[in-house]
Amino acid sequence: MPSRYAPSVPTHEPQHEPTHLRLAVDRASPVPLYFQLARQLETAIGEGTLAPGSLLGNEIELAARLGLSRPTVRQAIRSLVDKGLLVRRRGVGTQVVHSRVARQLELSSLYDDLLAAGLHPSTQVLHNTRADAPAEVAAALELPGSGQVAVVHRLRLTRGEPMAYLCNYLPCDLLELPTAELESTGLYALMRHQGITMHSAQQEVGARIATDEECALLAEPPGAALLTMRRTTYDDRGRPIEYASHVYRASRYAFEFRLLVRG
Template structure:
């Protein structure tokens, strides 16, 4: 059975919004709200076009727009399949692990590096430690439903807590910090974008040169001490940041 049969899909021919875009928006909403679940196979484009009174090229354009967003994938010999919806993360002091878990996205972690290194100028300035002094360096690949979402690089001051690789695989860094009695209070954060280098593209299952979201964050505890400096890369097809903007009175 085509899962779109259960959806109340409608297009308004009097609207200035293109028909393909109307259909794409409704399919995207169904994916985001769980009406079309990951792994679901969409039915034949011809059948969907006939049911909605649309042309096949219109339906194909709607589906292709969701393929381009990473919400659908075309698999040879299988058909068009729903993949995992994009994670929309609010801009607040929370961890990616907790956000994925709260969204029911089954987070998992590959720990790539867990070691002590010399602090670079940038890391030393962010953490308030001497340049060349010891800092703890973590590199992790965060996955949701087995798909890579983000590459996380974090530096922490020495002696802050015992960073066990097994615990880092099982949970998020902020949970470990809180478990060690550290109260996270605030952070300074910047967001940008850049092209993926070859090794980054391979880790994140993206083409070389693909656009990636970047985030740099320094997190402070309730005493004002810097407890973590992170430089993270995210797949924009799987991840976005949400802002709430207020008008100044």
């Protein structure tokens, strides 16, 4: 997926001084003490109280502050290391890696979902032009082989950290796509503002190894895994109005499925 330019992105997370949280455990509860501590730390990470790069302090300090044994604290930290939320770094300590975004599979905008989750999304528009539709896009949008489309490539960030690389293709006559507005709000919000009703979509989710360009854009190491999403969106008249090809950092992002059991 080509882009006009690749913005500079941090190659490593900032380090912050040890963070002192208000933590407490209920010894009368049947819930294991290590699990109570792990849940409080996970909540703090998810809410942003513990930002990426924050240091927890060592196990001895946490154990003394909470009146817990070191094995109990170690078990709580290990459970979050296993989830990919914390990392132990020699000479640095236990550090917050990231808060992973879990997104339900539905017809919604990533921008709106991140905003609703309090994650303060921002956008960098890398490419905004018109071009001949690639064969896959022309087929999805039901265009003639030589038809043109509006092409928008964006980098979506949360708290200044790249989260996803978004490539969208739309019929040229659908709506205007000013770059300034694309950087201040979501694409679907612009469509709704123009009176476009999104009714349904056909979507495919997968995974693959990132290209060198994608690694640079998303601040991932070479060979990192990416989640992929391809979507064709239809309006309330059944007209295809958008073809999207998005990639997400698997280290920062997850899709959630809701399954129904049929008897």
